[in-house]
Structure formats: C-alpha cells, structure tokens
Amino acid sequence: xxxxxxxxxxxxxYGRLQNDQDINTFVYGFCSKVTKGGVYRLxxxxxxxxxxxxxxxxxxxxxxxxxxxYMSKKKEIKEQRNLIVDIDVQDYGMEDEDxxxxxxxxxxxxxxxxxxxxxxxxxxxxxxxxxxxxxVQNRKNDKGKQTSLxxxxxxxxxxxxxxxxxxxxxxxxxxxxACTYDIFAPLIESIGQFGPGLKPPxxxxxxxxxxxxxxxxxxxLMSSHKAEWAxxxxxxxxxxxxxxxxxxxINFLVNSPKGTMFIESIDASSYVKDGKKMFELLDNFxxxxxxxxxxx
Numbered sequence: 443x444x445x446x447x448x449x450x451x452x453x454x455x456y457g458r459l460q461n462d463q464d465i466n467t468f469v470y471g472f473c474s475k476v477t478k479g480g481v482y483r484l485x486x487x488x489x490x491x492x493x494x495x496x497x498x499x500x501x502x503x504x505x506x507x508x509x510x511x512y513m514s515k516k517k518e519i520k521e522q523r524n525l526i527v528d529i530d531v532q533d534y535g536m537e538d539e540d541x542x543x544x545x546x547x548x549x550x551x552x553x554x555x556x557x558x559x560x561x562x563x564x565x566x567x568x569x570x571x572x573x574x575x576x577x578v579q580n581r582k583n584d585k586g587k588q589t590s591l592x593x594x595x596x597x598x599x600x601x602x603x604x605x606x607x608x609x610x611x612x613x614x615x616x617x618x619x620a621c622t623y624d625i626f627a628p629l630i631e632s633i634g635q636f637g638p639g640l641k642p643p644x645x646x647x648x649x650x651x652x653x654x655x656x657x658x659x660x661x662x663l664m665s666s667h668k669a670e671w672a673x674x675x676x677x678x679x680x681x682x683x684x685x686x687x688x689x690x691x692i693n694f695l696v697n698s699p700k701g702t703m704f705i706e707s708i709d710a711s712s713y714v715k716d717g718k719k720m721f722e723l724l725d726n727f728x729x730x731x732x733x734x735x736x737x738x
Contacts, residue, residue: 452512456505457484472500485509575628670700672735678728682710690714694727705731 456471466480470487483495488509490497633640679695692710696703713719
C-alpha cells in the first residue's frame with residue numbers, strides 16, 4: 443500500500459492505484475487507461491514526448507505544463523542534492539608521502555575488502571550536469587551547501603587538491619590574483635563534475651582549437667554588445683594614462699545597459715598637446731564605431 447509520503451507527488455491528482463496493494467499499476471484519470479510503471483510513468487503519460495509512454499490525448503495543456511514544471515523543479519532539486527561527486531581514491535594517485543598521505547580504511551565485506559567505485563558516467567550525463575556558473579553562484583548563496591558524514595575526509599582531500607593547484611600557480615608564474623577571476627571557480631567546478639581521469643589540455647589544444655573557440659565566443663559576445671548599441675545607444679569612455687616610458691595611452695571603452703566593453707588602446711603621445719589632433723582622433727573612433735553598428 444502506498445504511504446502518505448509517497449502520495450505527495452503532484453501526479454496523484456491525475457491518477458489512482460488500481461489495487462492498493464500494487465503501487466506500480468495506475469489508472470490514468472483522463473483516459474482511464476491502466477498501465478504499470480508507477481507514478482513516474484503516469485507523469486510521462488500526461489506530459490508526452492517519452493518513448494516508453496504514449497501521450498494522453500485527453501490531458502489539457504495547462505495540466506501538461508503543470509506536470510512538466512513540477513518534473514523540472516524536482517530534477518533540479520535532486521541534482522542540487524548530488525553536487526558532491528563520488529571520488530575514486532584509487533585513481534587519485536596519492537604518491538607524494540612527503541605532503542601527507544591520506545589513508546582510507548576499507549570496510550570488510552563478505553567477499554573481502556574493497557573501495558566503493560564511482561558511478562560510471564555516460565552520454566546522458568551531458569544533459570543532466572549542472573551549469574558550473576550556477577553551481578558556484580548557488581554555493582555563494584548557501585543553496586548548494588551540503589552536510590556529509592565524510593566531511594573530515596573531504597576537508598583533507600580538498601587541502602591536498604588545492605595544494606597541487608597552488609604549486610601549479612607558483613611553478614608557472616601565474617599571478618595569484620588570477621584565482622579571483624570570475625571564471626576560475628566555474629573552471630574548478632567543471633573539473634570536479636568530470637571526475638577522475640580528466641586528461642589535461644595539450645599545448646596544441648590550447649594554441650589552436652581552444653583558442654579558436656574562445657575567439658568565436660568573444661566575437662559572439664562583441665556582436666551582442668554591438669546589437670545593443672544600435673538599439674539603445676551607447677557611451678564612449680576614453681581613459682587616459684601614462685606608462686613607465688612616459689607615453690600617453692588612451693583606452694577606449696564603450697558602455698551600454700548590457701555592460702562595458704574594451705575596444706582598443708591608442709598611443710596618443712603626439713595628440714595630447716594638440717586639441718585639433720585630439721578631436722580628429724576621437725572623431726575617427728566615433729565614425730569607426732558607427733560603421734560597426736550599421737554593419738551589425
């Protein structure tokens with residue numbers, strides 16, 4: 443018999459059990475069809491679009507939308523609860539004993555001692571993996587905060603992991619403030635979502651295909667800004683400064699409701715003492731910007 447907790451699912455409004463002793467056989471409320479598969483199959487039948495369930499032809503559109511939203515929110519909540527990725531300690535390669543080793547006590551079973559293997563990931567994981575930026579933002583808002591029995595172990599594992607990240611910063615000469623960049627936390631989250639076995643990018647991948655993709659993404663971002671400029675207008679923001687060689691440089695930025703974007707930097711050493719040349723410089727920049735807006 444289905445208990446009261448199991449009947450909290452929204453789909454129970456639109457179906458009932460054929461037999462109280464069988465929680466898998468439902469009678470659908472709109473078409474009276476009887477089928478097995480439980481309450482989840484009932485929701486698939488109401489919403490439609492699933493290979494293993496025929497869509498109900500008598501279900502109204504507002505009910506379909508109601509069930510679809512409910513399924514989407516329930517899946518999101520479930521994914522948020524599973525943010526902590528299973529870690530296969532055997533694949534982590536903790537060979538550096540001088541850094542402090544991490545020991546894991548295997549629990550004896552009837553078939554001997556063994557470590558829990560991580561869940562195998564497949565093609566469908568690409569559709570259900572949370573966006574790294576959303577995960578990071580939720581964590582900042584304490585929405586993704588998890589409590590776990592192995593908190594002490596995960597704390598030690600984190601210390602071991604960030605020490606390796608820090609070592610890469612030091613060895614490669616990367617400025618330490620790079621860790622404050624907005625894209626850094628989503629990067630770490632993406633690595634965690636992949637799990638053990640991620641191969642690092644090669645020199646060729648960073649130099650050719652990854653760079654091309656990033657250039658395309660930057661051009662798309664610029665195109666969206668330029669489209670915004672053409673719709674609502676924009677403000678040109680020249681920012682002048684002097685470098686160590688006493689050159690006067692002007693950074694040209696464009697601001698709009700979509701945000702501020704850097705366009706170019708110009709050596710204006712020969713312009714600053716001549717008002718007419720400065721006017722020509724600014725006028726040429728405005729004309730070039732107008733052409734880009736018209737082109738878009």
